[in-house]
Amino acid sequence: MMASVVRIVVPDDDPVALRGTEIEERLGRLGELVIHDSLAANPSELTARLKDANVAINIRSSSPFTVEVLSACRHLQHIAVLGVGVDNVDVEACREKGVLVTNTPGHSTDAVAEHAIALALAVARRLTENDRAVREGAWALHPIIQLSGKTLGVIGAGPIGRRMAVLGQALGMKVVAWTFNPTMQRTEAMGVPFVALDELMAISDVVSLHLPISDKSRGLIDAHKLSLMKPDAILVNTARGAIVDERALAGMLQRGEIGGAGLDAYTTEPLPAGHELGGLDNVVLSPHNAAMTVDAGIRGLEMVAENIEAWLAGKPTNIIV
Template sequence: MSLNLSRFRVGYLERPMNESFLTTAAGFPDLEVRRIALDQPEAAVAAALAECHGYYAWAARHELPLPWHVTPALLARLPDLLVVASYGAGYDTIDVEACTAAGVAVVNQAGGNAEGVAEHALGMILLLLKRVPEAQAAMRAGTVSDRNALIGRELAGRTVGLVGLGHVGARMAQLLAVFGCRVLAADPALDAATIAGRGATKVELPELLGAADIVSLHCPLTAETRGMIDAAAIGRMRPGAILVTTARGFILDEAALLSALQEGRLGGAGLDVWEEEPPPASHPLLAHPAVLASPHTAGVTAESRARVASMAAEAFGAAVHGLPPRLVNPEVADRFLARRDALLRAAA
């Protein structure tokens, strides 16, 4: 039996990303938001989700319990699900192809945390150029004897390569303009004119890697980008170059990066995303003095969290009467509308 759409029910597990999700959702009279506790049997959680038309899904793959990742198996248990919205810009916990096949719209909150992530990446670049991680390690070890052994570099006038020029990459280009940087961008989804309008010069990835003093990753994890920055790609980078990633784990080959750092071919690395999150304390990259590390917190700011959570609530509100914004799978639009309208007719 189809569900009654007089109220569009949205379920979330345990906690919303931010209270602004609840306050924003309260402004949409057609939405009914339900908290689903995880301290109950799996069958009870599934039954509660099955009563919802929308699923507000955690975005971090290592935080969300596997049964609640949006997979074909979960979708089969939720036949009336219409919309899945990720907690953030990423959607690693959502099988987009499976959702499309099921007629389920997938929404992310792209752009909501762009400022936080861009500022984090820029901060990492500045700290690595000034060799702050190495200096701090030496001070803690009591081995500082000659400041000239820690001589740094300035960002002003340097060439920075941005891999991906979406919301975060475009904001990075704006911030780098303040330092008079030459900004190169590799993004196959954008033409040269669009990239120029965002403050960068379009190049292909091999050219970017060979020309940049700093390479910063801002692309999504896809079949094409998985493992893209491998040993061969790192080998194309300039001696002493710095690599920063605030994108997604698995784009960068961590073992290849470690080798390049140990051999002294790179000048440092800033890592906010990892293959395993958080990485174990024994991870060898964490012990390298030229590595600046954070546990996927670039976008974890008070402002970003509030903004992103409000965006998700607005997306569910929009889905009641039309297409939600920021569709990750726009090809699902007709099927989504047909399924939603069928539920509406059944409820009439």
């Protein structure tokens, strides 16, 4: 039975996304709102923060909603995730325990697609390398790559993948795509042809990943798939690090078997200091912040509030489980 006053807990508002916004006031009107402005150091601390919560607003994917955490939080009824991916939530355990999980699909579509294009352009134009050289007094005029007229391969046909295809076409690129489940309806929605994955890897000048993490997608872009890429091709990953064999990618980039990579997601996050990817001039790195535009953040928080309001009204929306 739900408490007379709903206790809504944000265990991970770091860096600050919710505090001080209009959405904080809106959520405060729904019940007792508690915001923690630091990340929990471990699952035990996360559990302590959530032990009396009816609703958990999950802002950062570093918060692990494991079966152990869920078992200890006996009052928890709703996990409202800010974002699309829920790989940090044990969805099956939530199903068994009757905990609703919702997300915010589409809130960051434009933000992530724009970031993927930015990474592709930064690698193609060697922006970080040239910026550093100019600041150091050098004036090395290395050849750079023009994307217009090249082929963009989009892996994933969800909203972000579809937006990426549009942006690629706006740059004058030929776009092809791949998805686990190609259908005529998806082809029409995508507006570009689907091809086999090996073919996409082989013909694309830029390969951009837009898949959720799952048993099927984990390790999908392995050493063999990477070996099919052109020697001057660029891999862009704004999805999840575990989709790519990171060690194989780093080795091929070091040996010049792949032209470059623009990465916003990694197998281990934050990327460890001294990681081999950090020492490569043909790699542009960002801290998994593709979705963290002001506009996307506001819309995502609005959707979190809408999901909680709908649940309280007995009509839950954006249900994962």
